[in-house]
Amino acid sequence: WQFPTFDASVDWSTIAGSIGPITRRRRVAQLRHPLTHRLYEFDVWMATSSRCRPAAPPRRWVELRSLTNYPFSRPQAMIVDLLLDLLQQSPKPRRRTKQPGANPPGTDGAPQDP
Numbered sequence: 001w002q003f004p005t006f007d008a009s010v011d012w013s014t015i016a017g018s019i020g021p022i023t024r025r026r027r028v029a030q031l032r033h034p035l036t037h038r039l040y041e042f043d044v045w046m047a048t049s050s051r052c053r054p055a056a057p058p059r060r061w062v063e064l065r066s067l068t069n070y071p072f073s074r075p076q077a078m079i080v081d082l083l084l085d086l087l088q089q090s091p092k093p094r095r096r097t098k099q100p101g102a103n104p105p106g107t108d109g110a111p112q113d114p
Contacts, residue, residue, distance in 0.1 A: 001070040003079060008043065020049035029082055033075040044079055046086070 006015055016022045025047040033040040055061050062070070064087065067080045 001072050002076055015047075016049075018053070019047075020051050020053040022047045023050045024048040028086060029079075031075055031078055040075060042075055042079070044082065046083065 029044040
């Protein structure tokens, strides 16, 4: 499962052609996801469509509050948590993911010996 993802060079008219007319949009976050051999950066946008186009199979649209029922990669799960928090639509306790770099300064997040 994955949110619609577009290359940074794609303009909003192309995105609107894929999902439907966009009436409002706002950037809500930038996430970084490091792997051993590359770094992924996601600009996360929230948008409203006045007439959402049906998703082309095998894709489908689901309600935001039901997203906790689907498996997501770590960056996508961080986006789910972010959107649910922004819209305060937490239906139940959900798995929490930690953003890279979220550890206190000087720690790597590893368990500490007493």
